[in-house]
Amino acid sequence: GAVVSQHPSWVICKSGTSVKIECRSLDFQATTMFWYRQFPKQSLMLMATSNEGSKATYEQGVEKDKFLINHASLTLSTLTVTSAHPEDSSFYICSARDPQRKADEQFFGPGTRLTVL
C-alpha cells in the first residue's frame, strides 16, 4: 500500500514552454502532498505544500506564479512549470501524506527529470 506515482518520469522541453507534472496517490487519499526539487549532489528542497481544495503554500524563494500547483482531488496534485528555462532543469519529486497513517510518514513518487533546452 501507499504507492505514489508521477508522470512523466522524464521530459525534455524547449525554453519558454510550460510543463505539467502529475503526482497521484494510487491506493490512498492524500489530503496533503509535497513538491520537492533536487539539483545534482544536493538535498531535496521543499518547494511547496499542496492541500486538497485550497491554495498551495510555497516555501520562501519559490515563485508561485512560475510553479503552479493544483490539488483538485484527493488523489492528484499537479505541478506546472511555466515558461521553463534551463535553470529549471532539475529532478522534481512529490510526496503524499496518508492521513490514516502516522503524521510524519510521507510516501514519495519516483520523480520526474526535467531538462529544459
Add this chain to the structure above:
Amino acid sequence: DQQVKQNSPSLSVQEGRISILNCDYTNSMFDYFLWYKKYPAEGPTFLISISSIKDKNEDGRFTVFLNKSAKHLSLHIVPSQPGDSAVYFCAARVTGTASKLTFGTGTRLQVTL
C-alpha cells in the same frame, strides 16, 4: 543555509560489516528525525525514524542513534548487504509544521562483496 548536513557524500563497506551513516543538524527546534533510502530513478522510501525524546531506535538490521547535545544522529546497518547499496538521506522535522521535512544532501552507500 543547510540545516541538515551529511558530510560524507559516499561510503564503501564490505558485505557483512557495519555501515555507519552520519547526520548533523543545526536547528534545535527539530524534534523528529527520519532516514530515507533512495535507489536511482526512484523516490525515497522511509527506513526508520526517531523522536527527540529517545536516543535510540532499532528495527531489524537498522538502528538510529540520536545525540541531542551534539545535534548528531547516525544510522547503523548491520550486517550490511549488497541490496543496501543506495543513497541515504536523513531528514528532520519540527512538530507542528505540517510534516514539512528538511533533508540532508545524502550519502551514497556502496556495499561490496
